[in-house]
Amino acid sequence: MKEWLTIAELAERTAIPEPSVRRYLKIFSDFFTYKGGSRGKRFEETAAKVLIRIKQLYDEGYQKEGIIGFLRKEFPMIISDDNVTDSENKDATPTLATVEDMEEIKQALAEQREFNKQQQEFNKVLIQKLSEQESYIKESLQKRDQQLIESMRQGLKEQQAVSEMIAASVQEKKASTKRSFWQRLFGKGD
Template sequence: MTSERDRVYSPTDIQELLGIDSSTLRKYAILLEKNGYHFLKNERGHRGYFDKDVVTLRKLLEFSKQPDMTLERSAKAVMAWVSEEDITVTVPTEAPLQPTDERYNDMIERLIRLEEHNKRQESFNQELLHQLQKQQQYIQESLERRDKTLMETVREIQETKLLTAATQQKRWWQFWK
């Protein structure tokens, strides 16, 4: 026997519940999946939604309506919320987080710290790449100088041998005269 808690909603049901169109639902689901959320899918890859998924999608909508919240940031905040709550709530009528809610502020602070860390990491990576390019250029220039010096030395040795051979030939001729 299937309980109400095990009910699987169709995408059409979710669209009506949330007041969004099919492309928006698909976009939100893909965004959440990209951030590690798992929806039920049948063998053809069509999504089915449980109550916990409805709650999660509502949270995404709530977060995205907050000031300074992009969809990507909202998805990350939802994923932080999902890991904290473990989504055991089956009734999708929970009061929305308010900007003054401590959990909301904590999530925003965490997201800001993560973004700052990512920026520092990108800056570090760029500097490292720049240093590697400089090192590669230095090595290339050193190899070119070495090759040039080596070729000049070989030419000088050849010229010296030619002059020595020419001098020795003269001496032999002079010797036999």
């Protein structure tokens, strides 16, 4: 069964001052498994090994980034579940990533990159097809509009011709009516 230690117990086991233990736990939190809330937080017993290694690396003159590099090679990292809400996470224990997990993550990232690349290619083709379709629609609408305008012009010309014929007919009728009237009035024949 796993043993869970408080910060004071970790400081006692590692012979590292408690303020330094707190600082290490905060700075390198991805390498520590814990349970409980902020006041009652307890760390897995393996935290002592990590703390001792951190102190050793600081003593050798390494800075935070260098220490993180060593820790990544030597110890598993915590994988956090972002889908867990804070109320669900009170008693949850973070999961440590093993070397196999990291390989799976690398593989998944490679697959995701390949998928993204394929998706980008698909998007390019789709955008090109949509542009072609948009051009076709614009051309079709222009042709239809031109045909409609031409049809309306033709209809207007026909209406105008009919109107002119009616006007001429009315004019003729008036002219013939006038002659008949004059003829009747004066009784003259053509």
